[in-house]
Amino acid sequence: MASLSKPKEEMQFIIATDVGSTTTKARFFHRKDGEWRFLVAGEAPTTVEAPYEDVTLGVQNAVREVEELTGHMLLAPEGGMIIPYDGEKGVDLYCTTSSAGGGLQMMVAGLIKSMTAESANRAALGAGAIVMDVIARDDGRQSYEKIKRIRNLRPDMILMAGGTDGGASQHVMEIAELIKAAEPKPRLGVAYELPIVYAGNKALRSEIGELMEEGFALEIVDNIRPVLEQENTEPARRAVHELFMEHVMSHAPGYTKLMNWTPIDIMPTPAGEGMAIQLIANTFEQNVLGVGLGGATTNVYSIVEGRFVRSVSANLGMSYSVTNVMKEAGIENIMRWIPFNLDEEEVASRLMNKMIRPTTIPQTLEDLIVEHSVAREALRLGLKHHRTIATRLKGVQLERTISDMFEQAVEDSYVQMMNIDICAGTGGLLSHAPRRVQSMLILTDAWLTEGITRMMQDSVFMMPHLGVVSTVYREAAWNIFDKDCLLRLGTSIAASGQAKYGKPVMDIDIEMPNGKKLEESLNLGDLKLIPLGEGEEAKVFVEPANQYDIGAGPGKELEATVQGGVAGLLLDARGRPLYLPDEEQKRKELLLKWFKAIDLYPEESLEALL
């Protein structure tokens, strides 16, 4: 536990920073009348690269901006923050996250791809790493190919698993020998030993110790899969975090200094973001699916029945990686969200131009709609990737019921939209969407929410900051999170199933907060938005048609209380899977109908594009 400058109840000011790959973002928090609130933001370019090569300069610049905006002195003349607050100047706590210089880049290895290697992958991702490659005995590559790959990678760290305790040994050692033979070199500097965490069969610890004695900084932790039925990622995750601080961060420019400024360990940005999403799940005690849709990466987080899993799609993003979304999704999948005529090559060129000039923003409505179309695909692919990681443990005998066998229904991933109660998003595109209903529909279209789902988003980018604050002061973090960060968009009611276009999907009776009653009947292809403000609740009674499920089973009615938000109550009868005609003209007409039905974009400008 970090040592705080004073008891929590006496703390008044907190400053947190996120040292991003391009921008360092400072967020300043204050307790007033017993309540913690967000005060002001300051930003400055990150100074990890030459000629500065010292991240603390960027941190100081961002904090100085906060000082200038508030007149509150924060920076100590000798460097770092003035701690504690003395009634006039300073803060009681400073903490930071970091993803500068590419974040934490890891290679993981295990024996079987879908078992120990998959567990190691989950542990590394959970620790906030970008996983560069997963090496396994059955990964389809020959030994020489794996060696070549390992030699080309320059990871910050390796996590190696393999075998249950007392289980496979010879093949695990083969993997270890392969890594040793490849002589991987660390990314930052040639002068230090590459950290490697061994979290495999405990019977092999001495052999592994001997083999990796030279050339590696070895850390041995409890087995990640002590038995097939159990996954124990926590010791590996903790070791990764410690080695990140000890070996990786200390070699990044200026971090040794930065580490002395804060009593709390520097956390990889995605780890902070993940903690914030966990905060939502823990507070509402519901299943949450969250996303950080960034410029370079898309991080997806799920907390289902208490199980937290993070995935990172390192090359799916809205600026640096925008053309990779096009490459992976296919241009036709981006085009399917555009309701007007635009040449495919023109869209591709615009995206290439965005990639090479990543800081530009859409000025025209046409450009905005193109970016929103890409965002849907980035989110869709991000979730698809997430589902390959958020899986049931493989290698475990499953008990199947008769009905499972009829339906062949044991899905690999347990992240099913009908079980998700809350969807939450953060990242520039979502936070900056000119109309809040735009981010609500983007998330809905991309993830195809089912049943009743609350939708939320980050107001100003501060989830990572609050994540790291929550490690030492949960109440303060939640207070700010609840009041200033977590914007309630509203609730989506979506029926799962698909029949004929235009045929009935569901009837909904809504009792509004003022007692007024609404009756809505929706047919396949309908989308409606009912105004229901932030802090307001409505009672709904949903009767789905036989082929449709709203959460109680096909054709079964459901009664619930739903929450409003800045966008409202979204009634979605577009079918799951989404009904989107193949025929181009019909598809465009339908898209346009949806956009107009919920006032998604300014109508006049939209008409002008047709």
Added chain:
Amino acid sequence: MVDQETEKRTDNEDKETEEAHAYTPGLKVKKSTSVTKMRRLPLLGEVFVEEGDTVKHEDVIARTEISGDPEIVKISMIMGMEPEDTLRYMTKDIGDKVEKGEQLAFYKALFGLIKKEVKAPVTGTLESFSEVTGQAIIRGSPIPVEVDAYIPGKIIEILPKEGAIIETHAAFIQGIFGIGGETHGEIHVAVSGNDEVLEADMITSEHADKVIIGGCRVTLEALKKAVEIGASAVVSGGIRHDNLTKFTGEEIGVAITGQEEVGITVIITEGFGNMNMSRSTFDLLKEFEGYSASVNGTTQIRAGVLRPEIIIPHEMKVEDESEELAQGMIPGTPIRIIRQPYFGAIGEVHSLPVELQQLESESMVRVVNIKLGEGKVVTVPRANVEIIEE
């Protein structure tokens, strides 16, 4: 940055910023500047030059060796025995040199009726044998790694055991995107103007080893022809996305380039689509036609931006006053618009309103008013312009 803008925002709605610091630095187009290049080995090694030496493009600056590729030989499995029993049948010791085909292990039983042998699959050194897995590792010969000068010039600093810094006086042009690595060749302008498309029939065998300069776009056929006749590089204002995809054989997902093996280096100076090469870039290249240029297509946009470059060493020293422009954007600063609806338009800063303004997309952002060539003033987000540094 907060600077004076914040203060003004609070008390004055119609005021304008005198200077904006948050802007996209433009690509450099300089006629006469000092260019330094750090030439560094990936691992420690030997440096062959000394401070004050004059070097040419292909001179080797430093050399090192990285350990050879390892080859795993599953000896116990081939011999059909337990790993712990295998060592005594090894016919080579750890550290021995072995030739490809040479015997590594041998076993015979039943008066020679049963024989088993393992031969080395590659030439190298027997590095290890594991009694747990029964695997041996043969390490191939060390692989030499060399760093050449890339630009002709003078050695101004030695980085002990790593390399050196070379300085030259040159014209320096940055592109926006490129593929292919370092090369050099004589500059040859193949088009009549910056708005002309570089077609295949404009390229002839005379362009072998040359750096071919195009105008607003280069076609796929022209790129293929340039490779066929052995040109060093092609420089063009724009390129179609589908042409680039066909040329490289795969769609570029992330802008980390330079390793493509396409037989040529390609540099795009403006962007994707039909884009007239900026007048100043084109004129500068035209002026230095016949000069030898060092060209590198390597592009990396994330984490430590690297843009492709054309370096043309020359002796003409010209007073260059453009450095001060890098300070910020002020009324009169020459700029280029880098996004729709005015993509590619060139103008100068007319004014910098402080207040956020609503765009057609309804986003509220900081904007800049720009006076275009014909005197028309347009408003665009500050994020969508770049300063012309020339």
